[in-house]
Amino acid sequence: MKILTNMLLFSLAFLAVTASAEIQKFGDLDVNYNVITTDTLAPEIAKAYGIKRSKNRLLLTVAVSRPDERGVPRAVTADVMAYTINMIELHRKIKMRRISEGEAIYYMGDFGFAAPDFLRFTINVTESGSGKPHKIEFQRNFEKF
Template sequence: MTEPPAMPTASSARLIRRWTTTAAVLFAVALAGCGREASTPSDSADQAAALREEAVLQAGDATVRASVIPTTNVGAAIATQYGIARSEDSVLLMVGVRQGPQATETSLPATVVASVRDLRGVRQAIAMREVRSGDSIDYVGTATVAAPDTLRFDILVQRQGKPEARLQFSRDIFPR
């Protein structure tokens, strides 16, 4: 014959009430998030600023700077100069290799190879091309993106007679 279950003590009753209350609060918080759009930063200016932030690598006597810009934010004249199509589902990767103090730095020629990986692990090679404007040299290419996503960029820079430099960084991409 089994004994009837023991009556809960006052301290175990308080513990059960506390766990029940905590579970109810957590359930209410989780339920409150249902049916809403995915959480994204509310200020689009903050999103744009975070996206435009340069990734910087000091590679010996040179500085490698990379930035990512939605192609819809690129003016028509610049898009034509860079040979890119403006689209809601693409971003522009721009890489510059410079030498000297930032106010008077000089562009350096290099070979730039880039790729990007999204959150699903899908990798895209980015065809980079050299763009010259006066004495300035930049390397540009585009990547396809389905926002929202986080893109992980991997950039290899090779200057003649110098060791290869690798710059890796991530950027969050939000729908417009």
């Protein structure tokens, strides 16, 4: 029961995070992504997923989906790799982990950073069985807290 409760809490938190997420389309494949500071997570969510809450930690979330025959988005399994490059050109790989909750599949990675910083993100998404990677690049400016 506790695991189910944690999964529900994370699902609600993830929905709140993805409500402001960006979407990149590759044909009929949708990749939703967002990055937030981990201090915005509810304490019970952070604890359930082993994420340290801090203004100096970021959480990258990715969800991959494709509409079914009725147009309802359905989760798609993928290999998700991500990294950042900061203002002084330091490359850092983000260790992404897969979270499966019933039919829902999310990918997330958290990591520390030193504000202020301007980070460029690259996410490579390869749908399982496809072999063709899709690349997303975006940038964020994180001010001093």
